[in-house]
Amino acid sequence: MATFGNLSSRLTETFKNLRTKGKLSPADIDGTVREIRRALLDADVSLNVVKAFTGAIRERALGDEVNRALNPAQQVVQIVNEELVAILGGDQRRLQFAKKPPTVIMLAGLQGAGKTTLAGKLAKYLAKDKHTPLLVACDLQRPNAVTQLEVVAKNAGVAVFSPEPGNGVGDPVKVAKASIKYAIDKQHDIVIIDTAGRLGVDAELMKQASDIRKATNPDEVLFVIDAMTGQDAVATALAFQEGVDFTGVVLSKLDGDARGGAALSVVSETKRPILFASTGENLDDFEPFYPDRMASRILDLGDILTLIEQAQEAFDEDEAAKVAQKFATDTFTLEDFLSQMQQLRNMGSIKKMMSMLPGAGAMKAQLDNFDEREIVRTEAIIQSMTIAERRTPKLLNGSRRLRIAKGSGMSVTEVNALVNRFEQAAKMMKTVAKGGVPQIPGMGPIPGAGYGGKGKIAPKKKGSKSGNPAKRAAENAALASGVPLTGPSTGGAGSGFGLGSGAGGATAATGAKAPPTAEELSALQKMLGRG
Amino acid sequence: MAERTPWSLSGALRGLRARKTIDESTWEDLEEALLIADFGPDITEALMDQMRAQVTKYSATDPEDLNRMLREALEERLAKYDTTLKLSDRPAVVLVVGVNGVGKTTTIGKLAKFVATAGRSVVVGAADTFRAAAVDQLATWAERAGVDIVRPQMEGQDPSAVAYQTVEWAIAHGTEIVIIDTAGRLQTKSGLMDELSKIRRVIEKQAPIAEVLLVLDATTGQNGLAQAEAFLEHAGVTGLVLTKLDGSAKGGFVLAVQERTGIPVKLVGNGEGIGDLAGFTPHAFAAALIG
Structure with a gap:
């Protein structure tokens, strides 16, 4: 919806107008600033922050800085970006650990901000780094919050301390105090205290939170705030700052379509950094917060860095080299295809990955239509094949295909589509692996904002030539799930979501470790005028 | 502050x-x-x-x-829209939906108590089979409100099945009001939104749905609009519930939601106690805003 599109799409719209003009006039700047103001308000950035922000933009944009610049529009993008980074807290900070364990981390926030879920995520995240976190159930208010924490702890595979049953029974301050002792006895090096949700205006509960803080002397007090919060965010945050004096902020529910405008203003009003971002309902949907990346995400330049990091974590170097070798020697089989696809899924939601790419805002509609289950279906088809068939797709005659279709619960048409697609992809991969450029119309060689989106849409259009609607649908669906395979052909990280299979091609082609990534980053920086 | x-x-x-x-x-x-x-x-x-x-x-x-x-x-x-809850069907099925952490389960507890106090028999269905301990949370509320509850038969059961069984139970026992809890979902997750449409379809096989209540958190900002539109599309929302009005936020965004979607606010929640739920009165709401 254009009228209340998110900050990213609003600003993109604004800059589109700017980019079409050669030079900036004061009137242009006024118009832009007005748009930015409105966009920020629509994104729930608090009014005070909006005022300060737009003031700074106007001042800097009107100054000589812009007029001297080669491309004024780029300069404005840079100013907006810089100011956003400044608002978001400038430099990032890591969790601070106590010199003498246990490190005590206390969570606080409104009801429903996501504290209990976050406790589990944080514990899992820390456990991954070889810590031994202990979750402490101090939310004795909400019905069965204790049970929820116990389940969360079980899922995260960490210990939990819950001596009180909750539901209004027990003293959270006592529990918090006892938990420290328990942690020392049982040698837990981190204690995460989940507290009850409370309103900023509730003096009594705020006092209780403050008492827990005093009793445990935590090294970090994290204020959990819902990214969807409106103008009230600042008032609430200031109340919590006064009540428990939190040391850091965690932004939750960032996977929704809210841009978290108000949460950003919390940072500028309380001068506390955002340490983490919580981006989904699974315990792994949790990442450190990067102010600069968030700023470029707001500017629709994509959160490329986060994406690459995630991809690298899920992607196995050796596997990549093996695949590249297979491309080059023409022994790439459906088996490899399957394992690649599974690897790609390990990275998390494709949708999530794609939405982090530059220009993804423009293809939001396509993203919404993309069905993650397509991958599952493709997997089902391949898994219904015998090993011999996977290795030699030429074996697949009519009756074999019928068997596979039955086995996977798909139609023969879909099996055919997959096999065709695989053959084409394998051919294309081979070309790339040997250093050639595959013929794919609509895929510009330049990585960066905007292009990624167009490139991905183009082959989709091309695919639906069939006059038979069912077949066309199947082909389109096949292309949608085939998207990962076309990744490397866009010239490396230009299509970052294809990294699962893409890095393989890139590695073979150039022999270096994902060089387009650096290339693209520099392109991005150039675009921001930093380079 | x-x-x-x-x-x-x-x-x-x-x-x-x-x-x-x-x-x-x-x-x-x-x-x-x-x-x-x-x-x-x-x-x-x-x-x-x-x-x-x-x-x-x-x-x-x-x-x-x-x-x-x-x-x-x-x-x-x-005041442009009708704010009365329509619970005249028997059984009257109320489906409660919303994003995560807005207070759906709490609202159901209060609503169950509210309706039960009016002398109606109530059963709640714990169709939030996703979040850890959500069923137990609802069970606690049901106990407080003194109403029946239909639990999932196993962990992670299809929420539609739970909804179906709840309505079935109500018809078998002649219960007048059925309130069904659903898992919180962000409106951007199309798979989860489709699940809501399915729950709706499945319930309608047995009884028409009297009300679909979308729970909105008063602290929410302009994203509330996006939430309402998405839930309207997938769940056919018929009324809004504004919660956490006891905080410092007043939820001015509901006016925009109401005007954009034509869905009236029907209930307001203003506390954690079981009695902290009231019908929406435009006059009082406006007065609270302006003073």
């Missing part, structure tokens, strides 16, 4: 009213006050235009008059 008295538009408007005449700064203050109350840029602009027109028309100069006009305008806008 952490004042004991909840924030209200009236506080923000106090400065405005202290002035003797309406001048340019009055308008600036008014705009600011409306924006801070989360009305959003669109409604704020519309209200500003309306106020300017009225002030010119009646040649008003007293900020007190402006204040009165604003309250009337808000009341009129809020």
Whole structure:
């Protein structure tokens, strides 16, 4: 919806107008600033922050800085970006650990901000780094919050301390105090205290939170705030700052379509950094917060860095080299295809990955239509094949295909589509692996904002030539799930979501470790005028 | 900040009213006050235009008059829709939906108590099979409200099945009101939104759905609009419930939601106690906003 599109799409719209003009006039700047103001308000950035922000933009944009610049529009993008980074807290900070364990981390926030879920995520995240976190159930208010924490702890595979049953029974301050002792006895090096949700205006509960803080002397007090919060965010945050004096902020529910405008203003009003971002309902949907990346995400330049990091974590170097070798020697089989696809899924939601790419805002509609289950279906088809068939797709005659279709619960048409697609992809991969450029119309060689989106849409259009609607649908669906395979052909990280299979091609082609990534980053920086 | 008295538009408007005449700064203050109350840029602009027109028309100069006009305008806008809950079907099935952490389960507990107090038999269905311990949370509320509960037969059961069984149970036992809890879901997750459509379809096989209530958190900002539109599309929302009104946020965004989608606010939640639920009265709501 254009009228209340998110900050990213609003600003993109604004800059589109700017980019079409050669030079900036004061009137242009006024118009832009007005748009930015409105966009920020629509994104729930608090009014005070909006005022300060737009003031700074106007001042800097009107100054000589812009007029001297080669491309004024780029300069404005840079100013907006810089100011956003400044608002978001400038430099990032890591969790601070106590010199003498246990490190005590206390969570606080409104009801429903996501504290209990976050406790589990944080514990899992820390456990991954070889810590031994202990979750402490101090939310004795909400019905069965204790049970929820116990389940969360079980899922995260960490210990939990819950001596009180909750539901209004027990003293959270006592529990918090006892938990420290328990942690020392049982040698837990981190204690995460989940507290009850409370309103900023509730003096009594705020006092209780403050008492827990005093009793445990935590090294970090994290204020959990819902990214969807409106103008009230600042008032609430200031109340919590006064009540428990939190040391850091965690932004939750960032996977929704809210841009978290108000949460950003919390940072500028309380001068506390955002340490983490919580981006989904699974315990792994949790990442450190990067102010600069968030700023470029707001500017629709994509959160490329986060994406690459995630991809690298899920992607196995050796596997990549093996695949590249297979491309080059023409022994790439459906088996490899399957394992690649599974690897790609390990990275998390494709949708999530794609939405982090530059220009993804423009293809939001396509993203919404993309069905993650397509991958599952493709997997089902391949898994219904015998090993011999996977290795030699030429074996697949009519009756074999019928068997596979039955086995996977798909139609023969879909099996055919997959096999065709695989053959084409394998051919294309081979070309790339040997250093050639595959013929794919609509895929510009330049990585960066905007292009990624167009490139991905183009082959989709091309695919639906069939006059038979069912077949066309199947082909389109096949292309949608085939998207990962076309990744490397866009010239490396230009299509970052294809990294699962893409890095393989890139590695073979150039022999270096994902060089387009650096290339693209520099392109991005150039675009921001930093380079 | 952490004042004991909840924030209200009236506080923000106090400065405005202290002035003797309406001048340019009055308008600036008014705009600011409306924006801070989360009305959003669109409604704020519309209200500003309306106020300017009225002030010119009646040649008003007293900020007190402006204040009165604003309250009337808000009341009129809020009262445009019918706010009564329709629970005349037997069984009357109420489906409760919303994003994560807005207070769906708590609202159900209160609503169950509310309806049970009115002498109706109630059963709640724990179709939130996703979140850890959500079923237990609802069970605790059901116990407090003194109503029956239908639990999932196993962990992670299909929520539609639970919803179906709840309605089945109600028909078998002649229970009058059925309230079904669903897992919180962000409106951007299309798979989860489709699940809601499925729950709806499955329930409708046995009984028509009387009300689909979308629970909105008063602290939410303009994203509330996106939530309402998405839930309207997938779940056919018939009414809004505004929760956490006991905090410092007043939920001005519901006006925008109501106007954009035509769905009225039907209930408001203002506390953690089981009795902290009330029907929505435009007059009182406007008064709370303006003071």
